[in-house]
Amino acid sequence: MSEMMLEIDDLHVTVDGKEILKGITLSIPAGEVHAVMGPNGSGKSTLSYTLAGREGYEITRGRILYRGEDLTQLAPEERAAKGMFLALQYPVEIPGVVTMTFLKTALNAQRRARGEPELDALKVLKLVRVKAKALNIGEDMLKRALNAGFSGGEKKRLEILQMAVFEPKMAILDETDSGLDIDALKLVAEGVNALRAPDRAMLVITHYQRLLSHIVPDRVHVLTKGRIVKSGGADLALELEAGGYERILEDA
């Protein structure tokens, strides 16, 4: 059996004193892509932020194991160095910080934390160039300040580029499809599919089914009101699209 990348057990999370996640249990083995689907306010982003270790997301019950290790004991930057990656729904602009510089700083910070030698600017450049090309990211974009003035599609492509450069073991994609037109969506999905690998797991969080036609998941979980109410195969996404969340809720 393949290694279990992520094991979430009875996870309860409180934000600003309000319980948002109310007992989530979910396991993702290496090599699989799981999707979490849910309506607005169901707790999707809370789940992704909790997994990444953002301040203010308090775990009140349950546990998260990442490759058998208690994730909650690790700071966000330690999680990143150990191979966790979160592609954000709204990538942040950092004025004046050249995108290439950011990539180099992040990659080397992760390498340093793992006890690996840092890469010089030239090596990073070579590495990034190859991967950027596949995502149709030009040199000029890498020279601009991080996400500053980027279009929605450019921002999301840059998130996937970072995933390609950091080569995480466990990638969480939070509403990567939001704000993308169909061409941009395809490009991003191709980028993600190219990164599917036997030793890598992914958790794709989305509101809509359309992303899952391009990134076909092994399992689909439906999240509403902080609980997973139904799990199934890729077909479940289509069912949802046809009947809406209301229907599933009734059935559940």
Place this chain on the structure above:
Amino acid sequence: MALRETTERVADLAGEKYKYGFVTDIEMERAERGLNENIVRFISAKKGEPEWMLEWRLEAFQRWKEMTEPKWARVHYPPIDYQNAYYYAAPKSQMERPKSLEDVDPKLIETYKKLGIPLSEQKLLAGVAVDAVFDSVSVATTFKAKLTEAGVIFCPISEAIRDYPELVRKYLGTVVPVTDNFFATLNSAVFSDGTFVYVPKGVRCPMELSTYFRINASETGQFERTLIIADEGSYVSYLEGCTAPKRDENQLHAAVVELVALEKAEIKYSTVQNWYPGDAEGKGGIYNFVTKRGDCRGKGSKISWTQVETGSAITWKYPSCILRGDDTVGEFYSIAITNNFQQADTGTKMIHLGRNTRSRIVSKGISAGHAQNTYRGLVSVHPRAENARNHTQCDSLLIGAHCGAHTVPYIESRNPSAKLEHEATTSKISDDQLFYCLARGIPQEEAIALIVNGFCRDVLQQLPMEFAVEAQKLVGISLEGSVG
């Protein structure tokens, strides 16, 4: 919430981060404590000055006694007791100025080595000449021979007063008059050492010139005086750096810098100011009260100030340009970082007198901890200054919830053809930005350094290559412990 707790925790460490805080144990000769006419005479005699220089000083001292300290800046400090400080301190071993680097006291060589300024010419950064000023005296000047070949004079000002009196007399006090302001007048009376540069007509100075100022003695003020003259069609780039030991007392640093650019000459003046800023509780640190001014005296000349101000408990400093000649250009690029209890009131004055004069101001103020950071600037267009142009950009960045940023721009235009633009922004490092960096594996302090360096990028790019990397690191170090 958690942010604040960590801020407090790391604030304890902040005072420890200043790595230039050591003291050199060296036997010093000092003037008597206090300030009076005899002290002025003592300093002048120590420097072996001619009579005219002594008279100049005494006149300044008479004027100073009648002046009062300026109070308009947004800085607060207990009254300074000018009689309870030393105005001259020099290593005894340097009483005879060494003829060559071999004769310099090894303790001093070691001090500068620790500061990252090797005085041996072989080990120096290629293409950078250094004048090393230790308390009240210049202890070594490198690459003098090479510069002399090009006709460039680069020496301590005390030496210039003796060796090039006609040049000094012609220009000293012509940009910053003796009576300019309280601190400039004090400096005129008691200045000890500093750098003199003269670049002859048509000469492009073959290397970067720099002065490294070190305060070492306790209870002693440093009053440096720098004079740079770029003759017609010449070019010079000059950089100064400053550090001081960690002490609980406050020490006064009141410098005067005068720049003169004649026709079509260009002076680029860069400062990396890293005086001891005081500890995390605001105890100790340098009072940096400095008057810097450049005069674009000749047609088509240009003066550019770049400053990275990270140190000092209090900074009061407005490097300015008098755009006297027609078609002259003045620039001011500034990064001022205040952390813990530091206070900075800094900016520039662009005085447009000539026709078609242009000025550009880019100011980046970063405030963290309990610090207060003020940009204060004046853009003044006089009636004769047809087609004057100015563009000012003032950006402030706040880190944490207890600091302040203030912008005080004065704009006076007496000529209707002037085009003046002013842009200002205030922003904070957001939790989103920090989390984004953390989630990509960048630890907090590195993330802050990265974000702040991005914020300052336009200014850092103005620094000479040799120093830009150092300045970037300094930006990071100055803000260590600013956020948890």
